[in-house]
Amino acid sequence: MAKVSFLRTLVKYGLAVLLLVIPVILHSITLQDFVSYTLVYGLMAMSLNLLVGKTGLVSFGHAMFFALGAYSFSWFLGNEYGVPGSFGLSVLVTTLASLIVGIFCVRLKDTYFSFITLAFAMVFANTLNAASNYTGGDSGLSVRAASLTVAGLDISTGTERYLFIATFSFAAVILLRYVTRSAFGTTLQMIRDNADRAACLGVNVYSARLAAFTMAGAFAGVAGGLATFMVAGAYPTFAAWTASGDAIFAILLGGSQLFLGPLIGYGILNGLIYVTSASSGHTGLVLGSVLLVIVLGLRRSPADAIYGKVAGILKNWRRGISPHGSEGVASFAAALPKENGGTLQVEHLEKRFGGQKVTRDVSLKFPSGSLTAIIGPNGAGKTTLFNLMAGALQPDDGAVLLGNAPITGVPTRKIVRMGLARAFQVASLFPSMTAYEALSAVGDPDNLGLLGLFRTCPTPKGAARAQRVIGLVNLGDVAHRPVSELSHGDQKMLDIALALMLEPRVLLLDEPTAGMGPDERWKMMRTIQQLWESHKLTVVFIEHDMDIVFSIAQHVVVLAQGALLTQGPPAQVRCDTRVIEAYLGSTGERDEIADSAVLGAAT
Structure with missing residues (x-):
């Protein structure tokens, strides 16, 4: 059984790698850029889903950790720490920041949690503008293309940049999958379903939520660092509330219960933006209409509805456990x-x-x-x-x-x-x-x-x-x-x-x-x-x-x-x-x- 499971996992990873390599095989820079944006912002949405899908906490300010990852990476890179050092330090900074913010936020739940995260995000966004000597203010914090090198290899543009982003995104997704599939991930699921009952079974609900919040912020910081390669810097729009809104939208489109759902959702969102911008220019109208259909018409993510039906059928196919009698x-x-x-x-x-x-x-x-x-x-x-x-x-x-x-x-x-x-x-x-x-x-x-x-x-x-x-x-x-x-x-x-x-x-x-x-x-x-x-x-x-x-x-x-x-x-x-x-x-x-x-x- 273990061997079959290992082979199944190996096949899944092999297919994922093949899909990531296709843009390189086709020599399409446009496709590489599209996939890069989808991977980076999809990773941010997946990190948010560690809260939404696993603990039931909806953060309106998750983009601040994405922005912090981008700004700290750009700052360290500008101070000659190199790509590996800057990346590691930026993730450390983001992890510590999410831990500190989480200490205050996860004591609350439901709407109160959502709005206190939004409040922190607003404070952070204003701090970026106020600390212009360090952040560049409205102009952002740009990085020199020459500094985006690893072992002498230029990864600032082209296929090299795509492969770097794809590799690190793939590694982050695997690590995130490990977290959600672990026993800790099951504990988070218990908390999402019934936090009071989880506490009555010995779960430290506050500590578990804080750990999930911290890890979600850390993964968002990784995504922010990778975003720096796409636009050669960090900019105030990274911290805007709309960036958090896009991540929530992606979760609605792709589903919160399917592990890759937010990534798929952001691919759909990115595709809608690309198509409507190139044709009619009515991007807001199209996206708003889709959101209205989901929220008012379906009242839940269509992907979650489908996944729930399929998962229920598969579980009913399993054999029951013998009652063992007396x-x-x-x-x-x-x-x-x-x-x-x-x-x-x-x-x-x-x-x-x-x-x-x-x-x-x-x-x-x-x-x-x-x-x-x-x-x-x-x-x-x-x-x-x-x-x-x-x-x-x-x-x-x-x-x-x-x-x-x-x-x-x-x-x-x-x-x-x-x-x-x-x-x-x-x-x-x-x-x-x-x-x-x-x-x-x-x-x-x-x-x-x-x-x-x-x-x-x-x-x-x-x-x-x-x-x-x-x-x-x-x-x-x-x-x-x-x-x-x-x-x-x-x-x-x-x-x-x-x-x-x-x-x-x-x-x-x-x-x-x-x-x-x-x-x-x-x-x-x-x-x-x-x-x-x-x-x-x-x-x-x-x-x-x-x-x-x-x-x-x-x-x-x-x-x-x-x-x-x-x-x-x-x-x-x-x-x-x-x-x-x-x-x-x-x-x-x-x-x-x-x-x-x-x-x-x-x-």
Whole structure:
């Protein structure tokens, strides 16, 4: 299999090299210039797509790094650093600048991120004009053709220039492909789909976004340095907002989900500009019309729509993973350390939203290896309590302890690594990935940080653990389907499976059976019960099905209006008149608890 993959990659690279050589074979300077512009600006668009396509961050100021690469290269070259030295130093300058800018930008998201990058770009563009002694002001910073030499070879014009640009662009594209195909690239995809869930699985979202922003700026700097060869210098138009707009336009044309999409998109854009400029001169009208059709008519990139359909068909052709039957529970349990459960304790927790107190002086202790149900009507504060225990919310008063370690104020990603994992009331997943892809990515924690740049996904460890958990939750038949196409029950199973992949000591399950049919509910809870019995994980779950609560739970906690009403063994809570009369509320619920008391008396 590895040999076939290597040969396939070799063929792809061979075809790419052949396409790049065609303009040389044809001795067409016009074609060489067209391809050079497409490669240089296409590389900038591809670097921007590392943000747009992989993290979901749209930068309106990406061209400032392109311009910085061009200006710094021109400045170093003018100071006799030579082409290799100037190129290396310009990339270093651009990388450092993108890191500094990214520190401020990636804390924001969506529209705020887009506009703060635009603000930085506006400041940079004005700085270029103000620092005219160094940048040439409106005239730009030109370079002497005689300085564009490598080992005595003139690369300022002609075929030599084309081959230089093509070679470096090709190398940059290969490196960028390596980044996107690495485990780190998979982590970025998780962040794009669902950043909050990624954090709950141990991903440092801020650091990953900052790394992506920095690398995107560095690749844009490479493109800017190469652009200097095309126009013999660096000019203010490189930093204009329209340059960033062209890159976004190229991504729309070629698609953000296809690796070479932005490069292809810029080829289309460059072709449209060339044809309309040479014929009608109505370039703006044509480009504006195309943009209107995409945004208002199709509402998404046509290339992405086609790619999504094809990718879905190909994934459905893959064979599913064997469910492994009952072996799933045993094999997964074998991977957990013995006596895996941990103690979870909350002390005098209080939480207010405005003037409303939603958690009122709650103190609870969940002993190691216990199986506890939390029940209560809607609005009792059950999910809020879970959010406080998991670190998603910070209490106004009180503390949460995992074992003997206080975790109040600790980031979610660190709490996860300390041994506390959770599943959500509404399945929180990664829609663009398959179940197997998501589980195998989480299955090897080393993949989730910057070390993932040097690893592929899935690793043998991640793949093996993903298969075990897929067998455990019986998702083998749908393991290679996109998550967005899974049934509600399968999505709930996958949500719990993601939590199990973390090998937690404490597992929080927020209504794990919500939206499931009766058979699915019992199947889900029996699976959880088997895992608890095998290694005595500390399991805390919220549930509205009283039959499940009184049949499965070892201990029951009752909340009412954000406060602790009572707690104890199921038999005790089942017959508590305060629970039946004062807490459960509706007649139907009282009947349900009463029926459960009678039917479950022998359990």
